[in-house]
Amino acid sequence: MKINLKALASLVLVSTVSAAYAQPAAAPKHHYHHKVAKKSSIESQIQALQQQMEQQRDQINDLQQKLNERNEELQQAQTAAEQAQTAAQQAQAAADQQQQSLNSNAQAVSSLQSSVADLKASNEHVVASVKRQTAAMKKAVLHPDEIHYKGITISPHGSFIAAESVWRQGATGGGLNTAFTGVPLDSAPDASISEFDATGRQSRIALKATGKAGNMRMTGYYEMDWLGTGITSNNNQSNSYVVRMRQLWAQAALDNGWTFTGGQMWSLVAETTDGLENGSEVLPATIDPQYTAGFVWNRQYGFRVTKKVNSKLWFGASAEADQMLLAGNNLPKNELVGSAGNGGGLYNPTANYSFNLSPELVAKMAVQPGWGHWELFGVARFFHDRVYPTGSSPYNDSTVGGGVGASVRGPLFNKKVSIGLKGLYGDGTGRMGSSTIADATLRPDGQLALLHTFSALSTLEVNPNKRLMLYFNYGADYAGRRYFDASGEGYGSPYTNMSGCNTESVPSGPYASGAPAAPANCGGNTKDVQEFTAGDWYNFYNGPKGMLRFGLQYAYFTRNLWSGIGGPNNPDGGAKGTDNMFWTSFRYYLP
Structure with a gap:
């Protein structure tokens, strides 16, 4: 701008000078007659x-002053602009620093x-954990589930006190426990008279001790009731019966799955x-201590080895005490299979x-x-x-028996219903059915002959609510025929005299001599025992103080004999016994 003003001023000056000198150049065109006047005019023009x-x-x-002032103002404006820009940059830097500080503060706050x-969650977890531990310690001190003794725990779980009764339409003389093969024939005197019994003998004491040693869990278990009998046991006044061993075993379970x-x-x-856990x-669910027909079981000595492969598969094997049940008609006497118990050996001399x-x-x-529990098993027995x-010279005869069994059990309808089915078929396995019919009979020469046997049980259990459980069982135990000649020798022979099975026998003596008696001329062997059972358990209380419950059971029995030679009073040569039975139970279980 300063250069432009100078150029403008120079231009004006040049123009003025040029105009001044241009006017005298034209003077010759004019003619003046007086010199004084001419000089005066030029001087005035110069002036x-x-x-x-x-x-x-x-x-x-x-203009120069204004230009300087303008330049000065421009310089001041430029300086002010630079100062403003610097202030703006400083303000922006301060703002950025402030924002960074705010971000840092926000991150720090977050x-x-x-x-x-x-910390609050951790404190809450710690507080909750301390509360749980305190509650557990308080419960362990005031309401212990187990007794702690020198590093082991002792639990009475499974113990209960029972007050129970039974009524039978046909008497069996067996008390609370039912001898299934003792169900009286329809024409027997026992079938015409009922019986009632009440007792607390099924009350049970159970103790389980568990300790951990390295990779091994050690367990000892003892279970007993009062269903045993002594020589002096009776119901006359004191009703005193002896303690009976139910279970008594020791166990070592390793962390690798072997037990x-x-x-x-x-x-x-x-x-x-x-x-395959012991205790499971x-x-x-019956009150009857003999359980139900078709139930496959024994309680006896055993040494068992099991392996848990994973959460879905187990294998196991055991060697167990054995006992043969021999039965039949007209059996030979030229053999030795056992003896009565030797008191010196601590066996029962009456068995x-x-x-x-x-x-x-x-x-x-x-x-x-994933659904249910499935089992497949095999049994080998040696007689x-x-x-x-x-x-001829005496000799030892031996034979091998056994069988195959399977079972399945699982829940339905959100565990409101449970169904089960189990069976065992084999030769010489009758002892394992709850009726304990027979394992073997004898040939005419005295050698052993095993019986085909079969046991099966179906179960339905319904739990409509937490207090009530309904159960229904149908089961049967069966022993096949094994006979050898027309003399009726063997088991279930069709040549057996069955002519008197429908005639009630007259007592042969007073009460003390053993009356009532079975029908005469009715020697058939038991073919099968079938039982239908229905019952319920109702829990009045089930909580930390234990369980108080009441149960009812009804059972209908049918015992069929193998048919033989009949007579006018028994044309088909068959015989059977039926019985209706009811049980009640009032129990308190320890927690």
């Missing part, structure tokens, strides 16, 4: 021109809030619900014991694929006797 130049210089100076929240158990326990043929056996060749062997596989043939 005017000088005055004009001075005025122009003044204007130029004014981190602090997160830390506070984590070793030895002692008196439920046989491995008994069904379980948790792999599935028992019929018969077979001489066993070896333990029975059981192998089992259990699978829990022998001493035979004394006429005119």
Whole structure:
């Protein structure tokens, strides 16, 4: 801008000077007659021109001054702009720093809030954990589920006190427990008179001790009731009966899935619900201590080895005490299979014991694929006797029996219903059915002959609510025919005299001599025992103080004999016994 003003001033000056000198050049065109006047005119023009130049210089100076002032103002404006820009940059930097500080503060606040929240959650977890531990310690001290003794825990779980009764339409003389093969025939005197009994003998004491040693869990279990009888036991006044051992076993369970158990326990043929674990056996819900017909079981000595492969598969094997049940008609007497108990050996002198060749062997596989519990098992049994043939040297005879069984049990309708089915078929396995019909009979020469046997049980249990459980069972035990000639020798022979099965016998003597008696001329052997059972358990209370419950059971029995030779009073040669029975139970279980 300063250069432009200078150029403008120069232009004005040049123009003025040019105009001044241009006017005298044209003077020759004019003719003046007086010289004095001419000189005066030129001087005046010069003076005017000088005055004009001075005025122009003044204007130029004014313009120069204004230009300087404008430049100064421009410089001041530029300086102010630079200062404003610098201030703006400083303000922006300060703003950025402030924003960064705010962001840092926000992050710090967020981190602090997160830390506070984590600390609060951790404190809440610690408080909850302390409360749980305190409650557990308080419960362990004031209401212990187990007794702690020198590093082991002792639990009475499974113990209960029972007040129970039974009524039978046809008397069996067996008390609370039912001898299934003792169900009286319809024409027997017992079938015409009822019986009632009440007792607390099924009350039970159970103790389980558990301790941990390295990778091994050790367990000892003892279970007893009062269903045993002594020589002086009776119902006359004191009703005193002896303690009976139910279970008594020791166990070592390793962390790698192997478990070793030895002692008196439920046989491995008994069904379980948790792999092959001792203590998880599935028992019929009956009040009758003999359970129900078709139930496959034994409680006896065993040494068992099981392996948990994974959460769905188990294998197990056991060697168990054995005992042969021999039965039949017209059997030979030239053999030795056992004897009455020897008191010196601590056996019951009023009971018969077979001489066993070896333990029975059981192998089992259990699978829990996702629904239900499935089992497949096999049994091997080994029998022998001493035979004394006429005119020849005595010798030992032996034979091998066994069978195959399977079971399945599972829940339905959101665990409101449970169904179960189990069976065992084999040769010489009758002892394992709850009716204990028979295992073997004898040939005419005294050698053993095993019976085809079959046991099966179906179960339906319904739990409409937490207090009530309804159960329904139908089961049967069967022993097949095995006879050899027309003399009726063997088991279930069709040549057996059955002519008197429909005639009630007259007592042969006073009460003390053993009356009532079975029908005469009715010697058939038991073919099968069938039982239908319905019952319920109602829990009045089930909580930390234990369980108080009441149960009812009804059972209908049918015992069929193998048919033989009949007569006018028994044309078809058959015979059977039926019975209706009712039980009640009032129990308190320890927690």
